[in-house]
Amino acid sequence: MTKIKLMTTAAAMLAGGLLAASPACAQATRTWMSGVGDDANPCSRTAPCKTLQGTISKTAAGGEINCIDPGGFGGVTITKAISIICDDVEAGVLVASTSGIVVNAASTDVVTISGLDIFGPSTVPGTHGINFLNGGVLNVRNTTIKGFATNGITFQPQTTAATMNLDDVILIGNGTVGDATTGTIRVTPAANVTANVMLNNVRASGNVNVGLRLDITGITGARINAQVTNSQFTNSGVGIILKAPAGTGIIDASVTGSVFSGNANSGVVGNGTGATGRFGTSTITGNGSGSAAAVTGVNAVGGATLSSYGTNVLDGNFNNTNTLSNGAFSGTIILH
Amino acid sequence: MLFRKGISMISFDKRALMIGAAVLGMGVLDAAPAYAQATRTWVSGVGDDANPCSRTAPCKTFAGAISKTAAGGEINCLDPGGFGAVTITKSMSIICDYTEGGVLNTGFNGVIINAADTDVVTLSGLDILALQSNPGTNGITFLNGAGLHVRNTTIKGQGTQGISFTPGVGKTSFLNLDNVVVQDSGTSGNATTGAIKIAPGNSGTATVTITNSRVTANANAGLRLDLTGTTGTKINAQVSNSTFSNSAVGMLIKAPAGTGTINMSVTNTIVANNGNNGVFGNGSGVSARFATTTITNNGSSAAGVSAGVTAANSAAVQSYGNNFLNGNFNNAAAAADGAFSGPVAQQ
Secondary structure, three states, rough: OHHHHHHHHHHHHHHHHHHHHOOOOOOEEHHHHHOOOOOOOOOOOOOOOHHHHHHHHOOOEEEEEEEOOOEEEOEEEEEOOOEOOOOOOOOOOOOOOOOOOEOOOOOOOOOEEEOOOEEOOOOOOOEEEEEEOOEEEEEEEEEEOOOOEEEEEEEEOOOOOOEEEEEEEEEEOOOOOOOOOOOOEEOOOOOEEEEEEEEEEEEOOOOOOOEEEEOOOOOOOEEEEEEEEEEEEEEEOOOEEEEEOOEEEEEEEEEOOOOOEEOEEEEEEEOOEEEEEEEEEEEEEOOOOOOOOOOOOOOOOOOOOEEEEOEEEOOOOOOOOOOOOEEOOEOOOOOO | OHHHHHHHHHHHHHHHHHHHHHHHHHHHHOOOOOOOOOEEEEEOOOOOOOOOOOOOOEEOOHHHHHHHHEEEEEEEOOOOOOOEEEEEEEEEEEEOOOEEEEEEOOOOOOOEEEOOOEEEEEEEEEEEOOOOOOEEEEEEEEOOEEEEEEEEEEEEEEEEEEEEEOOOOOOOEEEEEEEEEEOOOOOOOOOOOEEEOOOOOOOEEEEEEEEOOOEEOOEEEEEEEOOOOOOOOOEEEEOOOEEEEOOOOEEEEHHHHOOEEEEEEEOOOEEEEOEEHHHHHHOOOEEEEEEEEEEOOOOOOOOOOOOEEEEEEOOEEEEEEEEEEEEEOOOOOEEOOOOOOOOOOOO
């Protein structure tokens, strides 16, 4: 069926060629990259391209880019619905002093990234591993992001409600010492914009500052709905922070089956009356250090609500005098 | 794993040799037949369907390979490629776990299973793709067979369903989904379309297990179990360790009085960010039980009174008492968790 269709298309193009100048290469729905490809190629299975940026222009909106074999495919700016699926080979994106993947698409566009190794060198880190500005949905799967000075992933929908799903994503070595707004994953929608975020099986370890930062400081009418499950936030400054000062907007987060440990300052921080976090079956332990404040486990300040379903493991956090400092949830909430 | 594969390779080699000898012998006596079917066949992104689909002379498409694959056999992918849509009418496995196994199905079905009542079909490692601007019909549609296993597979951009499971009148079939992603499927304005639909025919039984699967950003329902308009029909469904998010309804469980029964268990699953409802049970034939499941952040400006859990028309949507049901909101942005219809005791 496909073959017949291709033949028909080929015949049509041939006929067209007789009548008029042939157009530039048509965009294909599925295109291919190879570590030894060439961006002058049409990005077909037998004549693959070399880079993401070279391939995306030859890929139809809604189409998919695949990797034939391992390679470093460079950074890319995405302005349409697209999938980049390279689950079965090394698919490197190495960038220095710039962002790995920028998503700035239409509000209905779905962007899916799976199987990438996004990497900024520690000597010259990248800016954002992934920087989402506009679009409908961003799915990131089976991907590792390391060495980005601003954030590993920055999700900042600017105009319309957007969704981010992270599934099997690893973030290490992101953020910059001395700049507290940098870190690992940052979710900050613009004014009056909603961000829906689901993290499943995410491991964020050894980053500077915050592992997961949900933050609408200074932004009015913003909303973040977040679910975090089966994930780990370890060995950073703070595991997770939910920050929605009075008058900004709403953060509503559900955290289950996750681990917050080994963070030098705090495991879990809620800040502001707009922040609600509900925790179940999660472990918050071993947070604290010689520079930690009085409370290092769970810390709800500024009127934040950090509720427990009563099924969490909160122990073994310590402060700068090396005394136990688990803190406490601001209240309990019943299971249903 | 390696040992098992090694064994099966050896048996394949022996069988191929014997078939080769048989063909040679026959050639002396008679015109040689078309290619004999092999138990293990191969496709390659640079193959050719004129080939015998062997390891050294692979085919190009699943449709080309299947006719050269014996019933009960297996198609493997030698290297990455787009291998096209296929209709499966016999016991068969398609296993492409180690390389891109693409199926592009704009305007038609991706994989159709319409086999004999005893046939079992396994699909693993496929990437079934159509475009939202040019959607497929169904990513996978199961019409008849003993059962279907789908593993390690992504399905997106389907206009009707990502997976449609509709065993016929009086038939009993199973569906196992393991590590399956369904996204961007269903059509706005056509409420019966969506991501995964289970709808056996009259007096049919569907037994469904879904684990470790992610269903996100589909139009209408993420998982639709629906007996509407049938009689004597049954669905047994177990859902675990999965997520249903960013669709209109996370799970729709519908068995109106007089149709049949849906017996469902949902554990360790997340139902979130769906615009209308997280879980919606409808009809007296529904008996669904939930444990250690998170139902949160469902709702929107278009949502009804109850956006979390709704049990309508005498549906039983019960809780083991350890679910996380909070943070759902209605069209007035007020809390709208709804409630389970009742408790059920853990043992």
